[in-house]
Amino acid sequence: MSDDERLPQPATADIDLVTVLHALGDPVRMTLLLSYADDGEHSCDPRGLGLEHLHKSTVSHHMRVLREAGVTTTRVAGRNRFVSLRRADLDARFPGLLDALLASGDTRGNSRAVAAG
Amino acid sequence: MSDDERLPQPATADIDLVTVLHALGDPVRMTLLLSYADDGEHSCDPRGLGLEHLHKSTVSHHMRVLREAGVTTTRVAGRNRFVSLRRADLDARFPGLLDALLASGDTRGNSRAVAAG
Numbered sequence: 001m002s003d004d005e006r007l008p009q010p011a012t013a014d015i016d017l018v019t020v021l022h023a024l025g026d027p028v029r030m031t032l033l034l035s036y037a038d039d040g041e042h043s044c045d046p047r048g049l050g051l052e053h054l055h056k057s058t059v060s061h062h063m064r065v066l067r068e069a070g071v072t073t074t075r076v077a078g079r080n081r082f083v084s085l086r087r088a089d090l091d092a093r094f095p096g097l098l099d100a101l102l103a104s105g106d107t108r109g110n111s112r113a114v115a116a117g
Numbered sequence: 118m119s120d121d122e123r124l125p126q127p128a129t130a131d132i133d134l135v136t137v138l139h140a141l142g143d144p145v146r147m148t149l150l151l152s153y154a155d156d157g158e159h160s161c162d163p164r165g166l167g168l169e170h171l172h173k174s175t176v177s178h179h180m181r182v183l184r185e186a187g188v189t190t191t192r193v194a195g196r197n198r199f200v201s202l203r204r205a206d207l208d209a210r211f212p213g214l215l216d217a218l219l220a221s222g223d224t225r226g227n228s229r230a231v232a233a234g
Binding site for chain 2: 019020024030093094096099104
């Protein structure tokens with residue numbers, strides 16, 4: 001990982017609760033959060049994220065909002081970008097919040113997002 | 118309470134996670150949430166809510182967003198309206214979420230809201 005770069009993101013201490021809630025208060029971004037909850041790295045291809053119905057630029061916008069809020073981190077490796085959840089940072093900053101969101105969002109967030117797309 | 122009315126609000130089962138997060142993704146509305154966390158009934162007077170710097174119509178708008186999202190309930194008694202948190206409904210719908218939000222928001226939400234006002 002030492003040769004890779006990361007896109008700009010807030011330091012853990014600067015992650016703001018209201019900004020995180022604003023970022024997640026959108027059905028597409030909630031769908032992304034649920035995809036990232038496996039703690040793996042994800043490409044930015046909408047097809048792998050259940051968002052085939054959205055334009056790639058729209059998905060990129062939503063990914064940027066999540067990254068700038070501190071929800072995700074984006075690793076740049078050559079021409080590829082890989083997105084993953086900042087679980088440890090979020091858990092440290094807001095104990096219990098992410099678990100509660102994922103438990104609640106898991107049952108409804110996906111269907112809502114698809115319907116709203 | 119039987120003679121009082123309530124302003125329109127979603128049924129507990131219809132409270133949507135993304136809508137709640139969108140409602141709380143605003144510094145003024147987070148300040149209101151923290152005020153309502155005492156589980157008391159609050160008048161709509163901005164002066165009693167630490168929001169003296171905002172116009173009454175602005176505060177009313179934010180209160181409406183919270184109510185329509187299912188975060189609060191508003192009791193109408195004659196010419197007065199009293200707002201309170203739907204803690205039991207939110208806890209039933211999204212276990213652990215409200216506690217995590219209040220624990221996290223308590224240390225930062227207020228100062229952010231005042232600064233952003």
